[in-house]
Amino acid sequence: MRVGILTGGGDCPGLNAVIRAAVVAGTQRHGMEFLGFRDGWRGVLDRDVVDLDEAGVRSLLDVGGTLLGSSRTNPFKDSVEHGVAEVRSALADVGVDALLAIGGEDTLGVATRLTAAGVAVVGAPKTIDNDLSGTDSTFGFDTAVQTAVECCDRLVTTGASHHRAMIVEVMGRHAGWIALHTGLAAGAHVTLLPEVPVDLDAVAATVERVLAEGRAPLLVVSEGAAVAGADAVRDAPLDAFGHVQLGGAGEQLERELATRLPKVSTRVTVLGHLVRGGSPTAADRILATRFGLSAIEAIARGEFGTMAALRGSAVVQVPLAEGTDVLRTVPAERIAETADLRW
Amino acid sequence: MRVGILTGGGDCPGLNAVIRAAVVAGTQRHGMEFLGFRDGWRGVLDRDVVDLDEAGVRSLLDVGGTLLGSSRTNPFKDSVEHGVAEVRSALADVGVDALLAIGGEDTLGVATRLTAAGVAVVGAPKTIDNDLSGTDSTFGFDTAVQTAVECCDRLVTTGASHHRAMIVEVMGRHAGWIALHTGLAAGAHVTLLPEVPVDLDAVAATVERVLAEGRAPLLVVSEGAAVAGADAVRDAPLDAFGHVQLGGAGEQLERELATRLPKVSTRVTVLGHLVRGGSPTAADRILATRFGLSAIEAIARGEFGTMAALRGSAVVQVPLAEGTDVLRTVPAERIAETADLRW
């Protein structure tokens, strides 16, 4: 049996660990052969493949990113039927019997449709945003939070020395998991999520209170938090084409605080791609490895249309659709757990 | 309501985060007052207390260890009845209405007995060994594994330069969780656990195979793995009193390999207390904080005799006895997940 592997969407720490585990276990236990598609679905459509064997993946466990490359190419861009036919024909051309698709909402969505059309696909869920349903968590998220927290730990010492409010913007357009966990682990005084309306006066009051206590306020903001009010939009700079230049959520928050607390010094740090790069944490290496192993066993057993998932401390296979049905945002009870506390 | 807090047993990263969360939430939400007992149950018996308030705990989130100190004092050493009476009278003396006991098997075992005797106790489970049942995992374990893996990452580069087998001994007398996860995340070629009989000839064969492939073998060994055979015991050095000096599991493994592979150079590193110290990882700060919050709400609701526990991604309260009934060793299916693979 020849298995094709692809990684789609934004990269995240642990992708290489999934590939390594899949290739090692598939080869040793089931005599599978492997090839990799370069840059996600683009490599499938272009028949752009690379050989994958044990020797080539052995040293990948602690390497960030994906040796296969990734892209946001969607084979269903024009039409689903056409896309399915293209993928099916491409897999036949390169002699692939089953596909291991490692990716997030988009990649697994494509995999779900392929399954419905009879293509042999198994998925491994990936997102640093932790917003896939069907699994307790995804690899990459732990590394992202750990990196963001280490950055916050650094920023608070300089904030305290200068009596400054430090604003840290983290990834999370629709789900605030990274912000929530970063805020919890870094001891943030304010954490703004896409899931919760932003009360800028309350934020300003917290900043004032913490400064009055002789400490440096730390504010962690999801890029998707609804920070900017109407005033901000009106006063925002315009670019050469007359487009409003609002900046990210962190920059918006700085501007809003400047209006309310003109004497308070603030600094914004946009962590951005810092949190999706680098060597995975031990926890992510383990979760990614277990996902890779579980996916390969599913392929060996012919359980197509499933994806690896963490449930408690067990890794199991669940229907692909469970991972993509609904975006897993931060639930109300997790927000309520700490929203009222003044750290 | 006045709540007493104690930390018992071996320290671990996150203890301070539990204390911080409990004091902040208890004070702000429920108007509780707090005091800490120094050095676990010893502080209770000796009425050795320290004031705990919000200002005193605010900066504790990222600090390893426990500001309260810890000890292995068991108040039931002489008799349970006497111990219960002593604790009850001590709590009355210092005016404590409810107790938050943060600890492992021993501490929670005492807490269970106290509950049975009508003392108002809530627990927060702690063990770097991850061997408490009733909860998917405990804080401190993630930090321990992360630290051990960082050490292994360092050791493999020097091993490879000198074509040496590197042996790393980690904590785990009865349960091999730290070794299993360290081995998985560090890419160990051999992982020896207390739960699995040791086949030294197979270990030697793996070391030879990996060296022949031009790589450096990494061997991760639980301190409780049954490494030493009868020969080792016979040939072991004796101290001045004629006692056998077997050394730890790492040292024993080195000696066994020396017999089987006399030409292979090996080095043993005993990580020991390195993995229980230091600032907690983001994941452990979050889990510890959530355990502290859950325990305080349980106290506020009068749910005594319970302890905080992680179930999937939810933190809930479960009966104290669940945490101490049986030691949670590595189950057979987790061992089977990877035992046959040649990384």
Added chain:
Amino acid sequence: MRVGILTGGGDCPGLNAVIRAAVVAGTQRHGMEFLGFRDGWRGVLDRDVVDLDEAGVRSLLDVGGTLLGSSRTNPFKDSVEHGVAEVRSALADVGVDALLAIGGEDTLGVATRLTAAGVAVVGAPKTIDNDLSGTDSTFGFDTAVQTAVECCDRLVTTGASHHRAMIVEVMGRHAGWIALHTGLAAGAHVTLLPEVPVDLDAVAATVERVLAEGRAPLLVVSEGAAVAGADAVRDAPLDAFGHVQLGGAGEQLERELATRLPKVSTRVTVLGHLVRGGSPTAADRILATRFGLSAIEAIARGEFGTMAALRGSAVVQVPLAEGTDVLRTVPAERIAETADLRW
């Protein structure tokens, strides 16, 4: 003898270590007493002081920032004579016999003038930018570079996964030391410094070459590098007041590359305050400690008007003026050492 300590200018890792070493050695060896001025020269002018003793500084060695706070207040803002008189009178008011001024160009400049006016001052040079003359290096710089390099290490893995050019902007308005050393240690393909004219076509050619080799270009840019050409200024967005919004050097570089290489995906990360915060590296803790010890011995011997300096592996006292005479930019020979190499 009573010694006053202040920290001025931007904070940097190691300030607390200087304070700790000075207070411990001054107290134990010379029976000195200490007080701290809050927020640099502002605390002097405002007589805003805090007690400093051994117990209060013991745990400061590994803590980033400065417990004394800092500011950019310049006591000579109105006039030097007035400033000198004010400082002299303030020192008398709080009973300070000698001053330990820890700071950069501005702070040491003030100290130099005070010395000329007969005030007993000794300096400890501080700047993450490493641009003070008179000393081989300053504490804080090593930590800044180490932090920047760890960030770059993370960014290259995500860049490689997406065939993206990663632009990293680091501090350095007038001197490119942080960029030079970050670029060297992170393996950057392009490093842009304030000291060297920017050839954007050559930068674009390098980006294309590295991408063609299947690698991800890493570009490290000093905030003070002269990136933007006339076109960039013309096309830049305007804010509500008609001001040009050029953005930082990283953003400018991204815009210039977009013009030249429209198909190449880029991402900018502005490290900013990340590199001045956090726990100092071992090397910075040692250098800061040695600077504190040297400064205290200078005070004890009455060698006022001097500052601690690293010369080779020795710490010595040099005239304060040597540190502030000229800004130490990257010399031509250091640039020539690597400028032509294609990593």
Added chain:
Amino acid sequence: MRVGILTGGGDCPGLNAVIRAAVVAGTQRHGMEFLGFRDGWRGVLDRDVVDLDEAGVRSLLDVGGTLLGSSRTNPFKDSVEHGVAEVRSALADVGVDALLAIGGEDTLGVATRLTAAGVAVVGAPKTIDNDLSGTDSTFGFDTAVQTAVECCDRLVTTGASHHRAMIVEVMGRHAGWIALHTGLAAGAHVTLLPEVPVDLDAVAATVERVLAEGRAPLLVVSEGAAVAGADAVRDAPLDAFGHVQLGGAGEQLERELATRLPKVSTRVTVLGHLVRGGSPTAADRILATRFGLSAIEAIARGEFGTMAALRGSAVVQVPLAEGTDVLRTVPAERIAETADLRW
């Protein structure tokens, strides 16, 4: 011109960075060709070579250890004349015109003799112990100290929780640089070096004092410190052959403290090979890169018999003999700088 490269002696972080810089600069600037000898002088004697080119070294900057492997083989073991002849004939056999020898005392000693015999050799000094004369410091040392300090930072939190004295043994048989710098940067209360006689009663008094202050004593010990007294030797365990089993300096210190302070709990951690492995710090990557560049320019200019050296902030070439004439131990003035202070 064809240049051979070898790495000899114990590995250290930065070896790969020297190789990378040498190959890149030699190829691009001087059209040199390169080959590597495996495992130091052994590879020379055995004509065991590996091709080295730009593509093969590009990713080595941050990789610990040496891709060439290392050994302690000394080509002069039998006789110097014989060894010189052997090396000369081996270099001719593989077509090497000049040799870049990266190593410590032994390797550079061989290089010095070869130079005297007319072989074209240039050296790059390497030792984590920092004990080579002729250069202000060597790469690898900074990483070793940084790693040791991070370990100490972890150990003090568990020590404090249990009121324990933590003993940390670090490398350094003849020179105490690692112990001195680790002790300074970790805030050790006791630092024992090979250069200074050990006063065990004073050590015990310090341990008692620090414990009495409610802190955890940290003791950093060079493996070469003369800890064990006559009693220790007498009471030491014997192995099966009747050999005294003294253990390392850390273990000896624990035993001595147990005699003097029977009630004090202690834990020993032997860092050993942990500090010589892993990715080099930014500072070591830079120093190693500069050493590689300097050595290649020396080869290009025909300055044989020299080695790269750091003098202040400049990298220069000095006669090979300067590096090996005398072991650079910690000088009395560095010891006096801090020996009397009670941290």
